[in-house]
Amino acid sequence: MKIVVGIKQVPQADSVKIDPQTNNLIRSGIQGVINPFDKNAIEAALRLRAQAGGEVILLSMGPDSYVTSLRDGLAMDADQAVLVSSRALGGADTLATGYTLAKAIEAIGDVDLVLLGRQSVDADTGQVGPIVAAYLGLPQVTFAESISLESANTIIAKRQLDTVIQDIKVTTPAVITVRSELNRPRYETPVNIKQSFDKAVTVWSETDLNLDPEQIGQAGSPTKVTSVYAPEKKGRQTTTLPTDPTQAVVELLNKLN
Amino acid sequence: MTVIEDQNRMLIQMVKEFTANELAPLDMEIDQKGDYPAGLFQRVIDNGLLKITLPSQYGGAGFDYTAAADALNKMAIGNASMAVTLEGHFKTIEQFTKYGQPSLNDKYLPSAGHRIFAFSMTEPSGGSNPKGISTRAVKQGDNWVITGDKIMITNGGLAEVYCILSKTEDDQMAVFVVDKDMPGFQFGKREDFIGLRGTPVGEVVLDHVVVPADHLLGKVGQGLEIGDNAHADARVLMGAILAGIIEHELGIAINYSKERKALTTPLYQLQVIQEKIADIAIARQNTRALYQKGAQQKVANQLYAETAAMAKSYGSRAAVRSGDEALQVLGGYGYSREYPVEHLIRDARAMELAEGTIEKMNLEITNAEIAK
Numbered sequence: 252m253k254i255v256v257g258i259k260q261v262p263q264a265d266s267v268k269i270d271p272q273t274n275n276l277i278r279s280g281i282q283g284v285i286n287p288f289d290k291n292a293i294e295a296a297l298r299l300r301a302q303a304g305g306e307v308i309l310l311s312m313g314p315d316s317y318v319t320s321l322r323d324g325l326a327m328d329a330d331q332a333v334l335v336s337s338r339a340l341g342g343a344d345t346l347a348t349g350y351t352l353a354k355a356i357e358a359i360g361d362v363d364l365v366l367l368g369r370q371s372v373d374a375d376t377g378q379v380g381p382i383v384a385a386y387l388g389l390p391q392v393t394f395a396e397s398i399s400l401e402s403a404n405t406i407i408a409k410r411q412l413d414t415v416i417q418d419i420k421v422t423t424p425a426v427i428t429v430r431s432e433l434n435r436p437r438y439e440t441p442v443n444i445k446q447s448f449d450k451a452v453t454v455w456s457e458t459d460l461n462l463d464p465e466q467i468g469q470a471g472s473p474t475k476v477t478s479v480y481a482p483e484k485k486g487r488q489t490t491t492l493p494t495d496p497t498q499a500v501v502e503l504l505n506k507l508n
Numbered sequence: 509m510t511v512i513e514d515q516n517r518m519l520i521q522m523v524k525e526f527t528a529n530e531l532a533p534l535d536m537e538i539d540q541k542g543d544y545p546a547g548l549f550q551r552v553i554d555n556g557l558l559k560i561t562l563p564s565q566y567g568g569a570g571f572d573y574t575a576a577a578d579a580l581n582k583m584a585i586g587n588a589s590m591a592v593t594l595e596g597h598f599k600t601i602e603q604f605t606k607y608g609q610p611s612l613n614d615k616y617l618p619s620a621g622h623r624i625f626a627f628s629m630t631e632p633s634g635g636s637n638p639k640g641i642s643t644r645a646v647k648q649g650d651n652w653v654i655t656g657d658k659i660m661i662t663n664g665g666l667a668e669v670y671c672i673l674s675k676t677e678d679d680q681m682a683v684f685v686v687d688k689d690m691p692g693f694q695f696g697k698r699e700d701f702i703g704l705r706g707t708p709v710g711e712v713v714l715d716h717v718v719v720p721a722d723h724l725l726g727k728v729g730q731g732l733e734i735g736d737n738a739h740a741d742a743r744v745l746m747g748a749i750l751a752g753i754i755e756h757e758l759g760i761a762i763n764y765s766k767e768r769k770a771l772t773t774p775l776y777q778l779q780v781i782q783e784k785i786a787d788i789a790i791a792r793q794n795t796r797a798l799y800q801k802g803a804q805q806k807v808a809n810q811l812y813a814e815t816a817a818m819a820k821s822y823g824s825r826a827a828v829r830s831g832d833e834a835l836q837v838l839g840g841y842g843y844s845r846e847y848p849v850e851h852l853i854r855d856a857r858a859m860e861l862a863e864g865t866i867e868k869m870n871l872e873i874t875n876a877e878i879a880k
Binding site: 319322323326438439440441442443444445447448 | 511514515518519521522525526555556557559560564567568569570571
């Protein structure tokens with residue numbers, strides 16, 4: 252089974268700050284890490300590989316510095332990694348990112364399964380997985396919290412929504428986005444860390460993939476971010492109810508009404 | 509960043525994550541129960557932590573001593589006992605790679621990724637004076653027959669392979685590799701120590717244990733040299749662990765001093781508290797500088813025994829004193845078993861004794877300085 256796992260590098264959660272002047276995320280000097288949901292996707296891929304054989308290929312789009320996160324994924328025991336990287340890809344929104352990743356997956360070729368985290372923790376859109384599926388013309392399951400291999404080309408994915416639980420049978424090739432409930436990602440190990448540096452990280456540019464210049468980077472991104480800001484902190488109001496239970500209940504009911 | 513720096517960064521990050529998730533939440537429980545909870549040590553093995561320094565030809569990761577020391581430093585911030593368990597293993601592997609014959613290493617080191625190795629010198633008659641040991645190795649044909657009693661072995665009972673310092677018939681010192689499954693090998697009692705209570709420290713009794721001739725580590729007559737080398741290797745790592753304990757003490761003192769107020773003023777804004785926090789921070793930094801220097805000297809094949817002794821001598825005193833300062837910042841809470849400061853003091857106190865007392869360290873440091 253040839254599995255591609257899409258991963259994104261995000262700032263370490265406890266180090267994210269917003270520049271009050273520009274309202275943008277301060278990214279400089281912050282160690283990037285694999286988006287946590289994507290680690291669940293890597294773990295799922297490694298378990299499927301253990302069951303069905305094959306290989307796990309990590310795929311990301313971003314600057315050279317993203318290699319450190321791909322290396323982290325390789326140290327979890329993925330087989331190889333691909334980074335699509337070029338200045339022309341900068342400023343991509345979810346549509347342009349989805350297009351670029353889909354083209355890379357086509358270039359990798361003969362992919363049975365594409366796994367991604369359900370969303371990134373820095374942008375929270377949850378759109379890239381479905382967009383990749385749409386570009387590839389593949390069936391998709393989003394928000395999977397369990398994945399099991401029913402046969403060589405059939406997967407059953409369970410997704411829990413607000414009011415229903417769905418068991419979805421999907422034939423491969425397919426795209427699945429996963430929740431954190433799916434598994435507990437393994438640690439990198441000291442030996443795998445060393446060996447990750449012997450594994451291939453292929454870097455492709457927009458020309459390697461023959462990408463349409465109108466569909467990548469800022470040119471291919473209809474989303475325009477006008478500002479990013481931290482929600483205003485609202486002070487909590489505290490009311491002390493009367494000590495007499497009857498009066499307290501009456502007052503509480505009045506407030507709730 | 510070079511490839512090695514990048515690999516070391518990843519190792520440190522991995523150890524930090526493992527410690528935060530698997531060890532730190534159990535730190536108090538390990539101290540209170542005086543043992544590792546079931547399954548914890550297996551998770552250490554399963555995640556490859558015994559393989560950090562093991563050379564790659566034996567299935568290990570082959571990280572150098574600077575990386576190993578930094579890794580144990582981070583682990584000790586969450587739990588010093590497990591860091592000491594790994595220290596005992598790493599220092600023993602170092603003696604195999606430095607002194608072991610290829611046939612011995614080929615036989616034993618592939619299992620060092622899942623079996624703990626221990627180094628044993630101390631006997632009931634004494635610890636810091638190995639010349640007075642009574643364990644005997646008698647040559648019989650192609651074998652050695654070893655009889656003796658070894659105590660206070662770091663990981664004694666948990667380890668499966670033991671390097672035993674012995675005297676031969678002609679009163680020469682030698683180190684032999686003994687497997688726990690050999691006939692005549694028996695575990696004795698486990699010490700009930702007041703600190704580092706997760707780390708098993710125990711006794712091994714050898715009653716005419718027959719070991720093949722190729723289980724001799726190094727040569728007959730090299731025993732003391734190997735023992736001294738093992739001490740120096742251990743002391744570098746202990747410096748790293750002590751810097752981790754001080755870091756833990758510092759974190760507790762800082763957090764408490766931010767939360768606790770004297771009337772309306774947070775404690776950390778009071779000068780008397782600031783002095784304590786500054787002293788602990790300086791101790792952390794000094795201990796870190798000493799162990800890292802020792803590790804760098806070892807990796808660069810320079811003399812490092814004196815720096816290693818300094819790291820342990822200074823670091824153990826500093827960690828006990830810093831724990832006492834942190835306890836004072838917390839006041840009555842610091843004296844309570846509900847807070848970890850008191851057990852950190854007990855943990856640090858162990859390292860004023862283990863691998864040679866502070867007095868022994870200072871003697872060695874003085875001798876080295878006078879000889880310069």
